[in-house]
Structures are given as C-alpha cells and as structure tokens.
Amino acid sequence: MKLEATVPIILFIIFLPLASAQDMAVGVYGDCHNFDVKVSTRNFEPGCYDVKIDVDTPSGKGEVYDPNKGWKSSYYYINGDYCVEGNASKTYKIRTNSDGDFKVLVKLRLNTTTLISDYYNIHQECPGEKEMPPEYFFLVVLLTILIILIGVVVYVKNPEKKKSKKKSR
Secondary structure: OHHHHHHHHHHHHHHHHHOOOOEEEEEEEEOOOEEEEEEEEEEEEEEEEEEEEEEEEOOEEOEEEEOOOEEEEOOOOEEEEEEEEEEEEEEEEEEOOOOOOEEEEEEEEEOOEEEEOOOEEEOOOOOOOOOOOHHHHHHHHHHHHHHHHHHHHHHHHOHHHHHHHHHHO
C-alpha cells in the first residue's frame, strides 16, 4: 500500500521541473553613458507590461528613453510598452549621468503582478582625462626652452636693430 501512494508523489517530483516557468533575461550593451538594455522573456502571460529600468549610478538615477515621452528618469515606468504573446524581446535605451560603474534592475508589471530581474553591475569604459606621461612633459619643457633660446640669439645677433639703436642716439 505504501508503494502505491509513493509512486504518484515520486512522479510529481520528477516532472515538476519540466513545467514551464516564466523566465526573464536582461542584457546591457554599450561603453560610456549610452547603453542598450535588451529584455527577453519566455513563457510570460500574454499582455502589455509596464517596464521600469532602474539605472542606479554613483551620482543618482540615470534616464530611460520612453518612445512616447522622450527621456525620463529611471524612477518611472514606461506604461504598456512591453507586449508579450509567449516569448518576446525588446531593446530600450538608457543613459547615465556619471562615468562610474552603475547597476541596472528591470521590472515588468502587469496588473498587480510585478516581475523583477536581478541587479546587473555594469562597468563603464569612459575615456577620462588622460594624464600626460612624464616624458612628454619634459619634451614640452625642453622645446619651450629651445624656442626661448632661439629667440634670444636672434634678437642679440640681429645687426639692424643694433644700428638703428646707435643712429637714434
């Protein structure tokens, strides 16, 4: 009798992982300030979801491009912009307000259900003000001294200026 009761339980446990679950994948692409966030979903309930892409930078929130309203703070949802029928994918534009690394979190909301991705830590490759290597600094100093020296030599050796000074007296 025990064996008959445990077989359905074992079968249920074996086939439970095969049930389709909702899956959201997020990819962030770009180098400095301007990025694309690709949101892909699988096995989602059909409908048009509100999208929030939270861009958290060291100097505050970033911005997300809403196709209807333009650039908005990442505090806000883009209403009904991610429409799903089974599997779907869409790319959004974001921009940051600092050169530092930042975090991205994606939320999809349909009615009272909100699905949240993991935080993604993004490293920016922004070209900063590059310091001049010491070799170039010394080269600039030597060229400046050479130009000044040439100017002094030309001024001292110029015979016309000497003659004009003697005639003036």
